[in-house]
Amino acid sequence: MRNKIDIIAETEHWIALNKPAGLLSIPDREQSEPSLKDWLNEKYGKVWIVHRLDKFTSGLIVFAKDEETHKLLSKQFEERAVEKFYLGLVHGTPAQQEGSVDAAIMEHPVKKSTYITHAKGKASLTDYSIVQEFGAYTWMQFQIHTGRTHQIRVHMKHIGHPIVCDDVYGTAAPVLLSSLKRKKFKLSKADEEERPLLNRLALHAWKLTFTDVDGKKTALEAPVSKDLKAMMQQFEKWMK
Numbered sequence: 001m002r003n004k005i006d007i008i009a010e011t012e013h014w015i016a017l018n019k020p021a022g023l024l025s026i027p028d029r030e031q032s033e034p035s036l037k038d039w040l041n042e043k044y045g046k047v048w049i050v051h052r053l054d055k056f057t058s059g060l061i062v063f064a065k066d067e068e069t070h071k072l073l074s075k076q077f078e079e080r081a082v083e084k085f086y087l088g089l090v091h092g093t094p095a096q097q098e099g100s101v102d103a104a105i106m107e108h109p110v111k112k113s114t115y116i117t118h119a120k121g122k123a124s125l126t127d128y129s130i131v132q133e134f135g136a137y138t139w140m141q142f143q144i145h146t147g148r149t150h151q152i153r154v155h156m157k158h159i160g161h162p163i164v165c166d167d168v169y170g171t172a173a174p175v176l177l178s179s180l181k182r183k184k185f186k187l188s189k190a191d192e193e194e195r196p197l198l199n200r201l202a203l204h205a206w207k208l209t210f211t212d213v214d215g216k217k218t219a220l221e222a223p224v225s226k227d228l229k230a231m232m233q234q235f236e237k238w239m240k
Contacts, residue, residue: 005039008060008222013069013213015040015047016062018222021200025052025061036061051077051147059086059205060222069213076210077147083209086142086152087131087224089202089231090161091170093138098129101155105148114168115150117158124148126155134235136179137164141206152203164202174199177234197231204228 006018017036019025024035026049040047040063047063048070064070076082106121108114117124125145132139138161142152153169156162162170174196204224212218224232 005036006222008220011212013066014050014062014064014073015044016060016208016220016222018225019053019058019061019205021056021058021225021227024055025049037063050074053205054150054153054201054203056201057203057205058222058225058228059203060208060220061205062208062210062220072213073210080145080147081211083207084144084147084205085207086144087204087206087228088140088142088152088156089164089175089198089228090138090140090156091136091164092161093133094128094130094140094159094161098127101126101128101159103155103158105151105154115148115154117154122146122148124151124155126152128156134239137175137235139232139235153201165199166201175202175231177238197234198227200227202228202231 004020008016008018010016019036024033026037027035037047037049044065047065048067050062050064050070050073053059053061062073064073102125103117104119104121105115105124106118108116123146127143127145129141130138131141144151148154150169153163153166157169164170164175165172175198176194176196178194205222206224207219207221209217209219
């Protein structure tokens with residue numbers, strides 16, 4: 001597997017990894033490309049899916065190593081006993097420093113595998129807070145209390161601040177340095193066009209807290225991926 005897989009923590013019962021953006025969590029129906037689960041199955045014989053991340057979302061994901069742990073962790077996710085935090089970059093800046101999006105989500109009636117907010121959907125709750133503002137963009141923290149597919153992406157679109165580089169719920173346009181320093185920006189002589197700071201979904205699964213098989217509370221954290229970190233460093237440099 002080309003992607004380097006960082007193991008965050010591991011016990012005899014489960015393993016937590018920092019999934020790279022662009023890698024499937026589990027195989028798709030067509031088995032069209034390798035997934036993180038495939039890699040783990042080769043390494044451990046068999047693992048169980050507890051939850052999943054979108055292909056282009058980086059960050060923390062946990063797999064169970066035995067059926068008993070799978071049942072225990074899956075139940076905690078289903079009963080909303082797991083604390084789940086994400087970090088992400090959105091377009092614009094929300095009016096409030098922090099807030100909640102309490103809007104039901106359902107699958108789009110026509111566009112398969114996409115979702116919308118709708119009164120007939122399933123209850124969905126996302127808390128958000130602003131971490132840092134960068135002009136046209138804002139770095140934010142999210143806590144999701146439900147686990148709907150694409151929840152953060154749908155909710156941020158709902159309030160008019162879609163996740164950056166989201167080609168489904170916003171725009172696929174990459175993050176460019178010129179968008180921050182329009183007057184000062186100049187291409188180097190070696191470059192024919194500007195290289196994007198980021199051209200993938202700007203969302204990272206950051207923290208998880210759950211109760212382990214021994215009854216102890218376990219808190220895990222996945223460091224922000226290198227591409228997001230490099231983008232933030234450029235932002236901070238040019239916003240001074």
